[in-house]
Every structure is written in C-alpha cells, then in structure tokens.
Amino acid sequence: MHNSADRQLAENSRAVTVLVITSFIMFLNETLMGVALPTLMAELKITPVTGQWLTTGFLLTMSVVIPITGILIQRVTTKRLYYFAAGTFLIGTALCAFAPSFVFLLIGRIVQAVGTAIISPLLLTVVVTVIPAAVRGRFMGRISAVMSLAPAIGPAVSGLLLSVLGWRALFLVVLPIATVVAILGVVLLRNVGETKPVSIDVLSVVLAALGFSMTVYGLSQLGEAATHQQPIPPWLPILIGVITIALLCARQLRLLRLGKQPLLDLRVFQSRVYRIALAIIGINMMALFAVVILLPIFAVRVLGLEPLQIGLILLPGGILMGVLGLFVGRLVDRFGSRPLLLPGMLTTACALLLLAFVVGENTQGWQLLLTNMLLSFGLGLSFTPLFSAGLGALKSELASYGTAIYSTVQQVAGAAGTAVAVTIYSLVFAAASGDIAGVDPAATASGTATAELLAAEVTAVRAAFLTSSGLALTGFLLALFMRERTQQSS
Structure with a gap:
C-alpha cells in the first residue's frame, strides 16, 4: 500500500513538473516584450502608443480568459485542456516569429495569451487536487519559484537575444523549447479528477470578459493619464469595469440560488x-x-x-x-x-x-x-x-x-x-x-x-x-x- 502511494506521488510529481516547466516558458515569454519595444518600434515603424498594445493586448486577453478557466477545468479533461493551452501558445509563438507586419505580431501575442491564461489556473488546480496536503507546500514552492524567476531573467534574456539575433529570435528560441515540453506533456500528463457536464452561462461570460478587460485597460491607462491627455479618460473604463463586475457577482449569486452552475463559484x-x-x-x-x-x-x-x-x-x-x-x-x-x-x-x-x-x-x-x-x-x-x-x-x-x-x-x-x-x-x-x-x-x-x-x-x-x-x-x-x-x- 505504501509503495503504491509512493508510486502514485512520483507519477503525479512528474506531471506537475511538466506543467511547472510549461508555465515557466509561458511566464518568461510574457516578460520578453518590454525590453524589445524600442527595437520593434524602429523596425516596424510604429508609434510608442501602437507598440504598447503588444503588452496591453496580452494583458487584456489574459484578463478575459482567466475567469473562464474555473468552469473549463470542470468541463474539459486535464490532458485536453493542456493540449489546447500548449497548442495555442505554440501557434501564437509561430505567428509572432514569422509575422510579416505589426498586425500579425499583435494577433500572435493575443493567441499566446490565451494559452498562458489557461496554464496557471490549470497548474494550481492539479497541485491542489492530486498532491497530498502533507507535501503540497513544496510543490507550491516550485510554482512560486517559477513565478519569481521568469520575470527576473526575462529582461536579461530579451536584451541578449535582441543584441545578437534580433527581435524574431525572442520567439524562434522559445518555439522549439516549448514544442519539446508540450511533447513531454503529452507523454507524462494524465487526467485529474472527473469532468462534469456543467453548462456555461453565456451572460456570465460576457460580463466577465467586459468587466475584467475594462478594469485592466483603465488601470493600465491611469498612470499615463497623469502626464498625458488621453482620448478616453481612464476612469470611464474603470467605472464600466467595476459596475460590470458587480453585475457579474450578482449574476453568480442568483445562479447559485437557482441551483445552476455559475461561471465563478463565489462560495x-x-x-x-x-x-x-x-x-x-x-x-x-x-x-x-x-x-x-x-x-x-x-x-x-x-x-x-x-x-x-x-x-x-x-x-x-x-x-x-x-x-x-x-x-x-x-x-x-x-x-x-x-x-x-x-x-x-x-x-x-x-x-x-x-x-x-x-x-x-x-x-x-x-x-x-x-x-x-x-x-x-x-x-x-x-x-x-x-x-x-x-x-x-x-x-x-x-x-x-x-x-x-x-x-x-x-x-x-x-x-x-x-x-x-x-x-x-x-x-x-x-x-x-x-x-x-x-x-x-x-x-x-x-x-x-x-x-x-x-x-x-x-x-x-x-x-x-x-x-x-x-x-x-x-x-x-x-x-x-x-x-x-x-x-x-x-
């Protein structure tokens, strides 16, 4: 019995390790763009405001997708959700690497963000579900290490690649590494828990997408508005976002009272x-x-x-x-x-x-x-x-x-x-x-x-x-x- 439990823990540990490595690559990719913006603006002949959308668009997409992952993890098997997240990230990275123009580069970043938004909640859910409470802390430690290390080395890696190989190398180097890790995930990852045929409330999805995206967008523009006149005052999207999130919460509570499946379970x-x-x-x-x-x-x-x-x-x-x-x-x-x-x-x-x-x-x-x-x-x-x-x-x-x-x-x-x-x-x-x-x-x-x-x-x-x-x-x-x-x- 003890050996069986040890084998199960070792198998789960390998699966979690694959998810941790995948998360590290995605988090690292998220931080590469800041240093590269001046180079991209010069080569693609775009303004700073336009170039900033490579970061803003990524954040907005993350803010839209992440709230939906809770119910996706309930509906879709672990392996299929991982395949989708890793596959989406690979497609987005390839689009960025071979983008002929800024528009394609921005689309690639948005596609990357979809995969990145899914992987973090998936990783945490797998750890909480399959790792015994007695040893869960060390696995949470690995997640914290990844969250800390990737942003720390991202600017240095970006600066080195830019100075030696150019901005496309930011994606060309990530692409084969992410592909190998995705293959490891196919081999080592197993389904965790049981899926449920839960329904998705469309109104909740719309409210979540509008509420969180408007809030993040308004906040991202708030600092800029202190020094530069903005065409849209940032308090307006923030206000829309906060009101919409309040409506989202009210909707979730109503669904719970009716015995229906909420998008975000506020319990x-x-x-x-x-x-x-x-x-x-x-x-x-x-x-x-x-x-x-x-x-x-x-x-x-x-x-x-x-x-x-x-x-x-x-x-x-x-x-x-x-x-x-x-x-x-x-x-x-x-x-x-x-x-x-x-x-x-x-x-x-x-x-x-x-x-x-x-x-x-x-x-x-x-x-x-x-x-x-x-x-x-x-x-x-x-x-x-x-x-x-x-x-x-x-x-x-x-x-x-x-x-x-x-x-x-x-x-x-x-x-x-x-x-x-x-x-x-x-x-x-x-x-x-x-x-x-x-x-x-x-x-x-x-x-x-x-x-x-x-x-x-x-x-x-x-x-x-x-x-x-x-x-x-x-x-x-x-x-x-x-x-x-x-x-x-x-």
Missing part, C-alpha cells in the same frame, strides 16, 4: 483563510509591480544607469526569490503557513520602507541591489504560504474556481499596482517641480539636469515606495488574523 469566499490570503496576494502583487516599474525609472533618470546595469541590479533579487520558493515550500509542509507568512510580510514592509529612504541623488547601485534582495526575501517567504493556505482551505469541488480567482486577482492587482505607483509618482513630481515630463535621462548623463528636478524625482519615487510600504504593512496586519484550515486530504 470560495465563505472561507476566511481564502479571503485573507487572496487580499494579501493582491497587496504583494501591487507592491512588487510598483518596484518593478519605478526602480528602473529612478535608476535611469536620477542615477543615469543603463538598462543592462538595471537588469543586473534586479536579477539577484529575482533569483533569490525563485530559489527561496523551493525551500520555503518544504518549510510550509513542516511548520505550516503562518510562521513563515508573518516574518515574510513584515520583511516586505520594512524593505519597501528602507527602499524609500535609500533612493537619493547619490544612491549607489549596490544599495539598490541589497535592498531589492531584502524585498525579494520577504516576498519569497510570503507567496508560497499564501498559495498553500488559501487554496488548501477550499473544498476540492471549489479548487478550480479558487485558482481562477487567484490568477484573476494577480492580473488586476498587477495592473492596479502599476497604475497607483505611476500616478503617485507623476502627481508628486508635478507638484514638486511644476513639470510633468520628468527628468530627461540624457540630461542626467550629461550632468545638465537641475538639482530641483532631480530632487523632485527622488521625492516622487520615495512617495510611491512609502505608499507601497503602507500596503505591505496592511498585509502583515491581515496575516495576523489568518488561521490555517486544510479542507482537502490526500
């Missing part, structure tokens, strides 16, 4: 642990994106650093967070989530506070590197316990909906974190300097930037980091009220 929010974990994950994503966006801006405009130097400053923190996830998962299995989550959130808040006072006109690169590593340490201690405790608190039939909502909140919180950070930065800079354009990096490099403008830049970045520190402290206070309750057994 997941009956779990206090899940609610708190979800809120803290949103807070952490907002804090993380604030640093990812503003630290490079500060380093370029105030310190005059090059993109490669900035990448090297951020890289050790991302690697530390990824490696830490592997060890934290085992500690969660042994001690539970709370003993790791509390010091993790407190470290995150302190690191952001320290970062706010580290930034200055004479800041050294090593100071940013060490402070970012401290922040990464705190986040690395936090993410795995949050995934493990929150999803572990749900009944098995709610797991797929819980993972879909987790992934949706990550997308929305990332967009919100960027919007809040850039808006605070822009407004404080404008108030401190009377200017809204920011410091010209060329002026910093040549030493012609005025002391007043540099001081205003520091003040603006500091204000954003202080706000992020306050958010993280709120997350720590929430963590004090979280008591772990595992609903699912092996």
Whole structure:
C-alpha cells in the first residue's frame, strides 16, 4: 500500500513538473516584450502608443480568459485542456516569429495569451487536487519559484537575444523549447479528477470578459493619464469595469440560488483563510509591480544607469526569490503557513520602507541591489504560504474556481499596482517641480539636469515606495488574523 502511494506521488510529481516547466516558458515569454519595444518600434515603424498594445493586448486577453478557466477545468479533461493551452501558445509563438507586419505580431501575442491564461489556473488546480496536503507546500514552492524567476531573467534574456539575433529570435528560441515540453506533456500528463457536464452561462461570460478587460485597460491607462491627455479618460473604463463586475457577482449569486452552475463559484469566499490570503496576494502583487516599474525609472533618470546595469541590479533579487520558493515550500509542509507568512510580510514592509529612504541623488547601485534582495526575501517567504493556505482551505469541488480567482486577482492587482505607483509618482513630481515630463535621462548623463528636478524625482519615487510600504504593512496586519484550515486530504 505504501509503495503504491509512493508510486502514485512520483507519477503525479512528474506531471506537475511538466506543467511547472510549461508555465515557466509561458511566464518568461510574457516578460520578453518590454525590453524589445524600442527595437520593434524602429523596425516596424510604429508609434510608442501602437507598440504598447503588444503588452496591453496580452494583458487584456489574459484578463478575459482567466475567469473562464474555473468552469473549463470542470468541463474539459486535464490532458485536453493542456493540449489546447500548449497548442495555442505554440501557434501564437509561430505567428509572432514569422509575422510579416505589426498586425500579425499583435494577433500572435493575443493567441499566446490565451494559452498562458489557461496554464496557471490549470497548474494550481492539479497541485491542489492530486498532491497530498502533507507535501503540497513544496510543490507550491516550485510554482512560486517559477513565478519569481521568469520575470527576473526575462529582461536579461530579451536584451541578449535582441543584441545578437534580433527581435524574431525572442520567439524562434522559445518555439522549439516549448514544442519539446508540450511533447513531454503529452507523454507524462494524465487526467485529474472527473469532468462534469456543467453548462456555461453565456451572460456570465460576457460580463466577465467586459468587466475584467475594462478594469485592466483603465488601470493600465491611469498612470499615463497623469502626464498625458488621453482620448478616453481612464476612469470611464474603470467605472464600466467595476459596475460590470458587480453585475457579474450578482449574476453568480442568483445562479447559485437557482441551483445552476455559475461561471465563478463565489462560495470560495465563505472561507476566511481564502479571503485573507487572496487580499494579501493582491497587496504583494501591487507592491512588487510598483518596484518593478519605478526602480528602473529612478535608476535611469536620477542615477543615469543603463538598462543592462538595471537588469543586473534586479536579477539577484529575482533569483533569490525563485530559489527561496523551493525551500520555503518544504518549510510550509513542516511548520505550516503562518510562521513563515508573518516574518515574510513584515520583511516586505520594512524593505519597501528602507527602499524609500535609500533612493537619493547619490544612491549607489549596490544599495539598490541589497535592498531589492531584502524585498525579494520577504516576498519569497510570503507567496508560497499564501498559495498553500488559501487554496488548501477550499473544498476540492471549489479548487478550480479558487485558482481562477487567484490568477484573476494577480492580473488586476498587477495592473492596479502599476497604475497607483505611476500616478503617485507623476502627481508628486508635478507638484514638486511644476513639470510633468520628468527628468530627461540624457540630461542626467550629461550632468545638465537641475538639482530641483532631480530632487523632485527622488521625492516622487520615495512617495510611491512609502505608499507601497503602507500596503505591505496592511498585509502583515491581515496575516495576523489568518488561521490555517486544510479542507482537502490526500
């Protein structure tokens, strides 16, 4: 009996490993485009606003597809859903690699986003379903490692490929690797759980697509609107999105009362642990994106650093967070989530506070590197316990909906974190300097930037980091009220 259980765990572990590797490739691909935008704009002769749609279109597609994955996992077998996700990603990557124009490149990115949106909730659902609670933490640690490592190395990989082979190499290199991993998935992956002939409420799908896409779009435009006039004020799509999401929630509750299948089963929010974990994950994503966006801006405009130097400053923190996830998962299995989550959130808040006072006109690169590593340490201690405790608190039939909502909140919180950070930065800079354009990096490099403008830049970045520190402290206070309750057994 014991040997049979060990063999089953080994088989499940191989399947999860394939999904983790697939997720890593997709997450890495998601981060490659930022560094490549200037090159693409020059070669394809497009404006910055047009080029930004390669990122915005990807995020909007993710925000539309992710909420639907909960019910898709109920209806479609694991293997078929994996085949669709991997196949869609491969088709999108091929379209991007051989795109003759910007339009085809954008279509390819959107197709890629469909596969990427499915794989993350699928991975989490498989782990929660087939991995025993006693060892689930180490598998959640692997997921946290992938989520941390891919964004950390993405800019460096992108910069290297761009400088040596050109922008098409971003996709030509990914394509064969993703193909091999997809083949491994065909061989090693097995179906998990039983499918159910559940119906899909079309009105809920429409409301989810409109609500989340409008919210993410509006948030993505909010920071830009602080410094540039927008044809559509960003509060309008945000308002439409929030109202539509409220209607979506009302629709889901009505379907539950009628005994029908909702698109998003809101019974997941009956779990206090899940609610708190979800809120803290949103807070952490907002804090993380604030640093990812503003630290490079500060380093370029105030310190005059090059993109490669900035990448090297951020890289050790991302690697530390990824490696830490592997060890934290085992500690969660042994001690539970709370003993790791509390010091993790407190470290995150302190690191952001320290970062706010580290930034200055004479800041050294090593100071940013060490402070970012401290922040990464705190986040690395936090993410795995949050995934493990929150999803572990749900009944098995709610797991797929819980993972879909987790992934949706990550997308929305990332967009919100960027919007809040850039808006605070822009407004404080404008108030401190009377200017809204920011410091010209060329002026910093040549030493012609005025002391007043540099001081205003520091003040603006500091204000954003202080706000992020306050958010993280709120997350720590929430963590004090979280008591772990595992609903699912092996």
